[in-house]
Amino acid sequence: MQQTNNKKGRIGLICATEGEIATLISSIDEATISRKSMLEFYQGTIKEVPVAATVSGIGKIRSAIATQILINFFFCKAIINFGTAGGIDEGVRILDTVISTECAYWDVSDNTLAYMRPNMNTNYFFADSFLLSLVQKAVVECKTTNQVFWGRMVTGDIFADNILRARIKESFFPLSVDMETASIAYVCQHYQTPYISVRTITDTYEHTGCRAFSRNYYRASKISCDIVIEMFKAMHGNFPIPEVE
Secondary structure (H helix, E strand, O other), rough: OOOOOEEOOEEEEEEHHHHHHHHOOOEEEEEEEEOOOOOEEEEEEEEEEEEEEEEEEOOOHHHHHHHHHHHHHEEEEEEEEEEEEEEEEOOOOOOOOOEEEEEEEOOOOOOOOOOOOOOOOOOEEEEOOOHHHHHHHHHHHHHOOOOOEEEEEEEEEOOHHHHHHHHHHHHHHHOOOOOOOOHHHHHHHHHHEEEEEEEEEEEEEOOOOHHHHHHHHHHHHHHHHHHHHHHHHHHHOOOOOOOOO
């Protein structure tokens, strides 16, 4: 990895795939690329806020690795995850956006996290209140014609068909399901790093499967990207990121 003497804290940006992050990468000013552990990291600024952005790859392990690198090697003091998701709640439609207030693993047994170190009192990871306030402002400015929901996301390592959707809904009552958010949030909790996730819907009960995902992937990705870029405008270049010690 190309080393840098700049240890100013950054905001970390993470997506699972290249298409999800493409619009945002083009918005990074004076971008440079570094490589670490088989991943590429884009460093620069968005609206004068220092950032480091990466594509983790799909799934919990890959996203957890990328998140840890953003925190440990790129001095990220907050993490924004964004991209696409499947709708679980019947009110969530194609190209609607879900903002995480909390997230959990749907494919981990209820008592597993309680026995991991450090022990947890709940299976849920809660989004940061300040980041939530920024995304609220961003949603207003985006003036999206689709709905925006605030609530629970769940994560698992299997693409959810309708049989799994029914099982997930019965157990967790989430708005959406994806394959990365909870693992990103878990790493952030370990490092006491604020996180939030912004996900736009590609498939639902009514429009399910890989065809629906592929058909809506690029439009959904751009919606999530646009909201995140508006978050940086809402910061006015003054996000409270501490200097690295």
